Amino acid sequence: MRTAPDPAVLYPEVAACGSLAAALRAHADGRLDAVRVTSPDVEPLYEAVVASTLPHRAPLTVSAARHERWWWVRGTEAFDGSPLIHGRAGDLAEVATAARAWHDGASPDDIHRAAPFARPTGRFEVPDLDPARLTESEWLGMRREAAELTYDWRTYYQALIEAAYAEPALRALYPFTSHWVLRFSTTTRPRLTIVGACLTAGSDGAYTLGRGFVTPDLGTFATPEEAVALAVRHLPRGLGPVTLGG
Numbered sequence: 254m255r256t257a258p259d260p261a262v263l264y265p266e267v268a269a270c271g272s273l274a275a276a277l278r279a280h281a282d283g284r285l286d287a288v289r290v291t292s293p294d295v296e297p298l299y300e301a302v303v304a305s306t307l308p309h310r311a312p313l314t315v316s317a318a319r320h321e322r323w324w325w326v327r328g329t330e331a332f333d334g335s336p337l338i339h340g341r342a343g344d345l346a347e348v349a350t351a352a353r354a355w356h357d358g359a360s361p362d363d364i365h366r367a368a369p370f371a372r373p374t375g376r377f378e379v380p381d382l383d384p385a386r387l388t389e390s391e392w393l394g395m396r397r398e399a400a401e402l403t404y405d406w407r408t409y410y411q412a413l414i415e416a417a418y419a420e421p422a423l424r425a426l427y428p429f430t431s432h433w434v435l436r437f438s439t440t441t442r443p444r445l446t447i448v449g450a451c452l453t454a455g456s457d458g459a460y461t462l463g464r465g466f467v468t469p470d471l472g473t474f475a476t477p478e479e480a481v482a483l484a485v486r487h488l489p490r491g492l493g494p495v496t497l498g499g
Contacts, residue, residue: 272297281349333442416477440498
């Protein structure tokens with residue numbers, strides 16, 4: 254296992270300030286002076302959180318990489334932890350720009366315009382926690398994630414996500430993945446109620462459906478549409494609208 258460099262060597266300006274929170278303030282040209290920015294007592298050079306003025310947003314998290322010099326930024330919904338923006342940067346001033354925009358309530362797209370490294374996930378904010386809107390937001394996030402993957406099998410996985418989204422019976426359910434297996438729930442995060450079968454796209458272009466996790470006992474198919482059609486037939490009858498999970 255590779256030993257991480259001394260953080261004082263990798264991040265000398267952060268070490269000089271005593272914490273990542275203090276370093277962010279120092280590189281913000283006064284923009285974070287009135288903003289609550291804190292680092293934990295344990296390993297303060299690696300972590301910082303930036304408060305938001307919007308109650309439905311969790312504090313923005315800023316994390317330093319351990320083996321190479323960059324900072325990872327993640328902004329999520331407070332209720333279920335769904336990510337709204339993420340990205341990594343090598344410049345603390347850029348991170349401070351994103352942090353101030355997050356704090357002020359700028360939209361994910363506006364944050365991206367101000368700090369291009371901070372990329373929207375495709376999800377949108379749902380302050381009133383409407384389950385239908387949360388479901389729509391999760392589908393949008395999943396579709397963007399599939400489109401932006403760089404793995405060799407991205408084309409097959411994206412085709413599966415799009416085929417499932419095109420089917421009204423599945424689009425009405427809350428989607429989620431575990432190890433890239435597409436599954437469905439009748440409740441939103443954070444407390445999912447799993448329903449139906451599991452859909453998987455293989456690196457060889459085959460699509461499988463199974464009752465269990467990565468268990469293709471219901472069949473292997475040449476197209477995602479075939480797998481999705483059978484998944485619909487395996488849904489329980491009488492499913493109502495998605496409800497809030499939590």
